[in-house]
Amino acid sequence: MKLSAFGEKLSTGAGILSLMDDLGNALAEGDKIMMGGGNPGHIPEIQEVMRQRLQALIADEQSLRKLIGVYDPPKGEVDFCKALATLLRREYGWDLNEENICLTNGSQGAFFLLFNLLAGRTANGGHRKILLPIAPEYIGYADLGLSDDFFTSVQPRIEPVGEKFFKYRVDFERIAVTDEIGAICVSRPTNPTGNVLTDDEIAGLANLAETHDIPLIIDNAYGTPFPCMIYTEVKPVWNKHLILCMSLSKFGLPAVRTGIVVAEKEIIRLLSGVNAVVNLATGSFGAMLTTEIIQSGEIIRLSREVIRPFYQKKMERALACIEKSFTGFPYKVHVPEGAMFLWLWFPGLPVSSRQLYERLKQRGVVVVSGDYFFPGLAPGWRHAEECLRITYSQAEEDVQQGVAVIADEVRSLFAQQ
Numbered sequence: 407m408k409l410s411a412f413g414e415k416l417s418t419g420a421g422i423l424s425l426m427d428d429l430g431n432a433l434a435e436g437d438k439i440m441m442g443g444g445n446p447g448h449i450p451e452i453q454e455v456m457r458q459r460l461q462a463l464i465a466d467e468q469s470l471r472k473l474i475g476v477y478d479p480p481k482g483e484v485d486f487c488k489a490l491a492t493l494l495r496r497e498y499g500w501d502l503n504e505e506n507i508c509l510t511n512g513s514q515g516a517f518f519l520l521f522n523l524l525a526g527r528t529a530n531g532g533h534r535k536i537l538l539p540i541a542p543e544y545i546g547y548a549d550l551g552l553s554d555d556f557f558t559s560v561q562p563r564i565e566p567v568g569e570k571f572f573k574y575r576v577d578f579e580r581i582a583v584t585d586e587i588g589a590i591c592v593s594r595p596t597n598p599t600g601n602v603l604t605d606d607e608i609a610g611l612a613n614l615a616e617t618h619d620i621p622l623i624i625d626n627a628y629g630t631p632f633p634c635m636i637y638t639e640v641k642p643v644w645n646k647h648l649i650l651c652m653s654l655s656k657f658g659l660p661a662v663r664t665g666i667v668v669a670e671k672e673i674i675r676l677l678s679g680v681n682a683v684v685n686l687a688t689g690s691f692g693a694m695l696t697t698e699i700i701q702s703g704e705i706i707r708l709s710r711e712v713i714r715p716f717y718q719k720k721m722e723r724a725l726a727c728i729e730k731s732f733t734g735f736p737y738k739v740h741v742p743e744g745a746m747f748l749w750l751w752f753p754g755l756p757v758s759s760r761q762l763y764e765r766l767k768q769r770g771v772v773v774v775s776g777d778y779f780f781p782g783l784a785p786g787w788r789h790a791e792e793c794l795r796i797t798y799s800q801a802e803e804d805v806q807q808g809v810a811v812i813a814d815e816v817r818s819l820f821a822q823q
Contacts, residue, residue, distance in 0.1 A: 739751070
């Protein structure tokens with residue numbers, strides 16, 4: 407079968423495809439320790455709230471008919487958008503309403519639409535790129551562009567934090583916003599590192615975007631007000647030059663595939679039009695499940711009092727396990743300020759991170775090779791070949807066992823030098 411360029415690009419060689427294939431295959435095979443994927447943990451209190459909401463929808467004939475038998479508008483379920491706009495005005499004082507909000511079938515879909523609306527081939531034969539001002543960055547961005555040479559990334563400053571930790575900082579001196587840049591994009595907290603860009607870093611990037619009249623896209627999948635997987639103090643921000651992308655996945659609803667875009671009305675109009683062409687409408691399930699807890703503000707309480715402590719405790723236990731197991735070889739951990747990952751750096755690693763990943767997979771531990779997380783960065787930075795991403799969202803005994811296997815494998819590699 408002969409594929410188009412579109413077919414070739416999206417069906418082969420994508421990092422996110424490799425990740426999801428590995429996760430699916432590992433789950434099918436069983437007896438694997440899953441420390442690579444981004445599936446959130448199962449939190450009983452959240453699942454009970456969702457069970458009650460689903461039962462209420464099923465019990466009400468009109469709600470059930472709407473849930474399964476009525477198309478939503480292209481911009482998404484109206485009551486949800488109104489409720490979320492009210493929540494954001496009340497919590498943060500943002501000047502917006504439901505016309506500033508659009509839903510998509512998952513946040514991955516939102517970024518596909520946004521990136522290709524703002525970058526790629528232009529009508530006059532030019533080409534625009536997405537600027538990632540700090541790498542590493544989310545693996546799922548890398549293959550979303552429909553043209554080649556779609557991203558340009560900036561190498562960060564590495565700031566030591568104590569003996570065994572470090573933090574990436576935006577290196578503004580390296581950033582060049584030229585006419586070929588269509589938008590700037592960052593995740594906060596960052597997947598894969600757990601980095602949370604400071605308020606000053608966000609303000610600096612927002613200023614760059616406004617100066618050059620391009621959007622700053624903030625991927626808020628792990629941020630505030632939900633699911634609030636941030637372990638440091640930050641100021642949520644939005645204005646007409648910002649596009650804020652949110653999700654219900656890390657609130658505990660990854661299967662409902664509900665992405666949320668908060669942006670100026672013209673961006674929302676464009677997204678709604680593309681939604682109509684590509685999807686007819688977005689799915690209602692996630693929106694209808696959560697509208698009531700957004701209206702009441704309960705989603706904020708659950709995020710702050712249930713979800714954030716759940717992951718923060720898991721993170722602290724995983725760090726303690728690493729401190730105990732990682733002996734006899736050099737290592738550093740990015741300061742875990744949010745999300746559900748630890749970013750491990752092995753300075754001087756004798757093999758590439760991809761080779762280490764394969765060796766660990768043979769031993770039944772599935773992680774993610776760090777080199778996938780540097781889209782648009784010029785090759786040759788050895789640091790990118792010395793890192794792994796692991797998740798601590800799953801069962802504690804699996805995390806402990808997985809960390810022990812990683813330690814044993816890395817120790818053996820350094821001993822063979």
